[in-house]
Amino acid sequence: MKLIECARSIAKRDPAARSTAEVVLLYPGFKALFYYKYSSFFYRHKHFFIARYLSQKCSRKTGIEIHPGAKIGDNLFIDHGQGIVIGETAEIGNNCTIYHQVTLGGTGRQRHSKRHPTVGDNVLIGAGAKILGPVIIGNNTMIGAGSIVLDDVPENATVTGIKARIIKYEGKRVDCPSMTLDQTKLGDPLAQELCQIRMMIQKNEQRIKELENNDEDI
Ligand SMILES: CC(C)(COP(=O)(O)OP(=O)(O)OC[C@H]1O[C@@H](n2cnc3c(N)ncnc32)[C@H](O)[C@@H]1OP(=O)(O)O)[C@@H](O)C(=O)NCCC(=O)NCCS
Numbered sequence: 275m276k277l278i279e280c281a282r283s284i285a286k287r288d289p290a291a292r293s294t295a296e297v298v299l300l301y302p303g304f305k306a307l308f309y310y311k312y313s314s315f316f317y318r319h320k321h322f323f324i325a326r327y328l329s330q331k332c333s334r335k336t337g338i339e340i341h342p343g344a345k346i347g348d349n350l351f352i353d354h355g356q357g358i359v360i361g362e363t364a365e366i367g368n369n370c371t372i373y374h375q376v377t378l379g380g381t382g383r384q385r386h387s388k389r390h391p392t393v394g395d396n397v398l399i400g401a402g403a404k405i406l407g408p409v410i411i412g413n414n415t416m417i418g419a420g421s422i423v424l425d426d427v428p429e430n431a432t433v434t435g436i437k438a439r440i441i442k443y444e445g446k447r448v449d450c451p452s453m454t455l456d457q458t459k460l461g462d463p464l465a466q467e468l469c470q471i472r473m474m475i476q477k478n479e480q481r482i483k484e485l486e487n488n489d490e491d492i
Pocket of ligand 1: 373417418421434442
């Protein structure tokens, strides 16, 4: 992870940033990456106490707790900071953006096993979103603010809600996932049934309107 390149990319991506210097000196997200670079170094060299000391110091200063064991790609932009938790076995790809109050959290208590999410490249994780467990978030996905993600998300999808469901796929609205998507990518039969019922209601409403219009014509 090259910190200066990361700062430049944050300055480009954040419409509020006036210069790279502002990012380096003032942004808590950048400070957190600075601490992470050193804490992960100590973690890799098995100096676990120093590694945790640095990550906890960072957490106190910025409100961003990145476990030194997490794996983070290039150009991560953590906007605002505060209330962010990135767990020990979490992995984040390149060019991702994370807003405040995001958790990449674990489920399960087994030590030395994968308990946290794997996030692909170019992923946006909206404010307050929680991604829990060893799920896989595909490249180029957007996780809506306030979502709770408990299942894998395919590439190029947008998900929102509790629990999160796909609302856009490859840039197109998904009104009824069961009719437009490969069903193996969605693990929620109840949501699919509800979608089908909604489609039926819409069709019937349209039919009733047409009949009413015909009556008026007669
Ligand atoms: C999820 C998100 C990426 C979708 O953006 P988009 O592709 O432009 O989607 P749209 O705005 O066209 O919304 C599509 C639908 O999803 C709904 N939606 C959008 N974001 C949502 C969210 N976070 N939770 C629930 N529903 C949401 C919209 O209301 C809309 O539904 P409707 O057509 O029934 O009214 C975006 O809304 C979001 O949450 N971004 C995070 C922003 C953030 O955290 N900012 C913090 C800055 S400090």
